[in-house]
Amino acid sequence: MSDLLWPAPRATDPVDAVITVPGSKSATNRALVLAALADDPGFVRRPLRSRDTLLMADGLRALGIGVEDTLNSSSGVPGGGDAWRVLPAPLKGPAQVDVGNAGTVMRFLPPVATLTDGLVRFDGDPRSYERPLGGVISALRDLGARIEDDGRGALPLTVHGTGGLVGGTVSVDASFSSQFISALLLSGPRFQQGVEVRHTGAARTDGGSGREAGGSVPSLPHIRMTVEMLRAAGARVDAPEDGGEPDVWRVAPGALLGRDLVVEPDLSNAAPFLAAALVTGGTVVIRDWPRRTAQPGDQLRDLFTRMGGSSELTEEGLRFTGGGSVHGLDADLHEVGELAPVVAAVAALAGSPSTLRGIAHLRVHETDRLAALANEINALGGDAAETEDGLTINPRPLHGGVFHTYEDHRLATAAAVLGLVVDGVQVENVATTAKTLPDFTGLWDAMLTGTPVRG
Structure with missing residues (x-):
């Protein structure tokens, strides 16, 4: 496990970016x-x-x-x-x-x-x-x-x-x-x-x-x-x-x-970028979003719309815009468990409680994702608790601190989302994102500067 800490960049303005995510x-x-x-x-x-x-x-x-x-x-x-x-x-x-x-x-x-x-x-x-x-x-x-x-x-x-x-x-x-x-x-x-x-x-x-x-x-x-x-x-x-x-x-x-x-773009890897638009009230376009796909990540459109954003499929891809406030979510994520870490991060920034259900199987993924998410959100001042098959997350102001990733790429991207609106979030071993999203930190920085982002 790396001892290096990555200071997750804070978004000073609503994000406005066009992004090409790598293949699935x-x-x-x-x-x-x-x-x-x-x-x-x-x-x-x-x-x-x-x-x-x-x-x-x-x-x-x-x-x-x-x-x-x-x-x-x-x-x-x-x-x-x-x-x-x-x-x-x-x-x-x-x-x-x-x-x-x-x-x-x-x-x-x-x-x-x-x-x-x-x-x-x-x-x-x-x-x-x-x-x-x-x-x-x-x-x-x-x-x-x-x-x-x-x-x-x-x-x-x-x-x-x-x-x-x-x-x-x-x-x-x-x-x-x-x-x-x-x-x-x-x-x-x-x-x-x-x-x-x-x-x-x-x-x-x-x-x-x-x-x-x-x-x-x-x-x-x-x-x-x-x-x-x-x-x-x-x-x-x-x-x-x-x-x-x-x-x-x-x-x-x-x-x-x-x-x-x-190969289609990896829609699950689009999750942190769409979340960035949601939590900052900005707009992100994910290029080449397929109109028909079997990828679980396609359900991000519905999940993040329910949390306060809006989406539109265009000739360029998926345009997603945050609505200025983030709503809590009650959802069964059994079929889309890989989206749960970023959804949980957004829920920790919402103005109302969230319940994420149907994801007991996440305990045997790259790490015990339910325990890790609860521990790390709470370490930043949040209020997250494990249930038999998921998480409950209640609104509470967050503060900076170290977010441990347990060598799990999806925990690292969830931490980056929190860092957009919480000062002082430091991500331990962000390099673990190379498992599925090479040069994540470069893509993240480019998104915040409005540079066209290509995976």
Whole structure:
């Protein structure tokens, strides 16, 4: 953990900026896996180049896949020449894969490793050992894989690749992470029988919202993204939203197409910039905001409008304007938990109480995000408390101080939002934002000076 403190800049005027955020991490890492398992070469254009995506690219390279940098600015393909060219090849071992603390890498690549012809060792940051992985491990074993994890249900682990996997029907409790399901679906076309994934989470009371929070799958938009990208690559997929059986997803065996894919902007990474407009009463335009998307970040338009702003989709992108005051929010964020840290920061600056529900699963993300948010908001004079499945936040004047990030990128960006209107906020280890948003501090400074911001 870094001891360096970043003085979060105070906004002296309402922000007024046009911003291009980098590509989606979720889409980039799914695209890399699907391209690696395709029959033909493909391109992943305008990818996010961050720690998590570089770890994914390196992990695939370790398994024998060619992932080449292409930076030819003269490319005539929409999205420009900044791309990874992915060259499928026979998957091989032995190999070592460093997952860092990237949930997509630690969960998406073990199914791929079962298709190799040797041993694949997975290891990562100390925090990665604490993150749940048992659902993927158990499911792969049920499908015929041999995995050594010394009974931990977590990293480090070794996959004994046998060149293929029979596949078939498997049950998994994905209450902790939708990535358990996406991990199995992404490799499913390469299993001999494809895969049928049945979510079987044990229901628990969620503290008052009337929904069985413990049993439902969090972040469902991410599974919808997986399904859409599989279909675009030529896979046959049956999903609940198509009128199928609830909590059951099926992927048929078959070849995947090598594609030329342009990655959408990462809408979740737009959260702190939109929040900046909201809390300062300014205006921010996020370029190239898609009119139709499976990204959870698209729900920022509704959430921040309810908190006092207004939004409009234009030809340039999404124009968001703060209304001059910030309202509290009562919301179920079960499907969009990754937005909760920045939403909580905005709530700490609101003029009325907020209740954020449906996010018990955030306790097993990069850190225990619920405990961390409550601790750090309160350390600045706020009034935040954990509930069984979320947070309550009441209005209280905030003061400066150190905001610890626990090596969690979304806590760092939440702290930056607080610093816009609270003097003296110092962010510990802001460099952790490189996980998904490289050069965040440069982008933040450019936003405050009105310079066109490009990620």
